[in-house]
Amino acid sequence: MQFNSDGPGGSPVDLENQDIIAAMKEMQGYIDITPADFMEIYRVAYNHAVDRIAKSMHAKDVMTRQVVCVNPETSLLETAERMAAANISGIPVVNEQNEVLGVISEKDFLQKMGAEPSGSFMGVISQCLKNKGCVALPIRGKTAADIMSAPAVTVARERPLSEISRLFAEKQINRVPVVDPDGKIAGIVSRADMVRSFFAKIC
């Protein structure tokens, strides 16, 4: 309701009062609206547009199709190496039929390394300093199946991005495998994929 150009929230483009006045002058004619009303309409309409785009775009539109995966019996050493090589922070665990069994994130590693319960990197650091030793010892020799979060949260190709973003917040996850009706992995949507898609569409 309030017109406050430096207020919080903000519009995507930082429209100022003077821009709106300038536009009104260029349009000539008497425009039966105040700059504040225009600003409010603009902001509300923008949010509706974002909402509409989020609803009109689906998992299949933004997902990464070349998914780096591991099997349940893959060693954690190899799992970590694959994640490092692909520069990803989470990896789906699939069986021979490519059905998603679980997901391993950095957080799962950290938790199993003794940083319970928050699984933060700083938790691991503090463990490390306390023990004066390698904090990865507790998980040496273990396999992907031992630390994965299961069952995996998955979505169908047609799931709208608006719901996926809510899912991220509710489940406190940063990626979600996309599966076909038969349970086989089709791709993965990460927060980065979402951000990229929004920028591509809006900016």
Next chain:
Amino acid sequence: MQYFKKMKGVTSSPPRVSFSEMLWSWGGSFLGIAAVALIHYKILPESDLVMIIGSFGASAVLIYGAIRSPLAQPRNLMGGHMISAVIGVAAFKLLGASMPLAAAVAVATAIFAMHATKTLHPPGGATALIAVIGSAKIHALGFWYVLVPAGLGAVVMLAVALLINNLAPRRRYPEFWF
């Protein structure tokens, strides 16, 4: 405190229109009012009819001076005057014994009805009021007041608005019909 803060206002006035815009507004309203006034004073004096009522002056502000406004569109111009006229005449007939009550009910109900029908047109409030406080000649019209002057006057003003507003290169009218 929020209550008093609101009274400070939150924004600035829209900019002044260009000089050519002022001239077009002048020309349009001159011709529009001239048309209804000519009919009123030159054609109708022998009859009991009236053609011009005060609220057309207010309509002229909108349909020649603020032509983009939703309030100035044909739906609002026609609907606002005619619906308000019905309500004004009815208010006088039903509540005329108490003129203050009839006047207040006429205007308030006209605004309500214009909102409900998406025909809000400020001069409609005057049209409803004039049906109550107007001359004996107005009262004698009864519900004819809805068609002449309210309906017919608005049609004449609308015709002038269509002809004149669209002559100007930077103007267009209407934004929508219904």
